[in-house]
Amino acid sequence: MAEALTQTYLSILEQLGEDPQREGLRDTPKRAAKAMQYLTRGYQTSLEEVVNGAIFSSDNDEMVIVKNIELYSLCEHHLLPFIGQAHVAYLPNGKVLGLSKIARIVDLFARRLQIQENLTKQIADCIQEVTGARGVAVSIEAKHLCMMMRGVEKQNSSMSTSVMLGTFRTSEAARNEFLQLIRGN
Numbered sequence: 001m002a003e004a005l006t007q008t009y010l011s012i013l014e015q016l017g018e019d020p021q022r023e024g025l026r027d028t029p030k031r032a033a034k035a036m037q038y039l040t041r042g043y044q045t046s047l048e049e050v051v052n053g054a055i056f057s058s059d060n061d062e063m064v065i066v067k068n069i070e071l072y073s074l075c076e077h078h079l080l081p082f083i084g085q086a087h088v089a090y091l092p093n094g095k096v097l098g099l100s101k102i103a104r105i106v107d108l109f110a111r112r113l114q115i116q117e118n119l120t121k122q123i124a125d126c127i128q129e130v131t132g133a134r135g136v137a138v139s140i141e142a143k144h145l146c147m148m149m150r151g152v153e154k155q156n157s158s159m160s161t162s163v164m165l166g167t168f169r170t171s172e173a174a175r176n177e178f179l180q181l182i183r184g185n
């Protein structure tokens with residue numbers, strides 16, 4: 001795949017009217033191919049690898065929340081980055097997940113071609129599936145370079161999405177607690 005992708009980037013440079021042989025660009029197709037593979041490595045990673053057995057019995061039934069998880073993704077419409085933060089909470093039901101795993105699950109789905117709405121839902125569904133939680137809440141705020149650098153060129157607009165599952169959907173108190181905790185930063 002790397003070789004075909006390198007050739008494709010070479011062709012893109014030519015089609016832009018560039019000279020791919022000039023010094024600064026000579027290794028660019030190869031570097032761009034490597035970078036693109038890195039930015040989409042979620043396709044090559046399995047959930048099993050990510051969780052790697054880090055799921056533990058616990059009688060804690062209080063909300064577990066991980067805030068301000070850095071998020072880097074690529075929009076599937078323009079292949080341009082969107083960058084922001086994810087906040088993830090769940091209400092354990094006998095099982096908890098190693099904390100670093102939550103950030104890795106965010107990455108597993110962020111490092112693909114995405115739209116923010118689907119990304120938010122995929123993270124929530126995955127945490128729900130892995131932990132069997134009573135409820136899962138995921139909120140993402142992100143700035144989209146496709147909006148900032150092209151089109152409407154709105155530099156300061158960010159997009160917020162959230163998905164509530166289980167108790168977070170049915171209980172206003174749980175939902176409010178989550179929203180308060182993420183706003184408190």
Ligand SMILES: [Zn+2]
Pocket residue numbers: 075076077078079080144146147
């Ligand atoms: Zn876009």
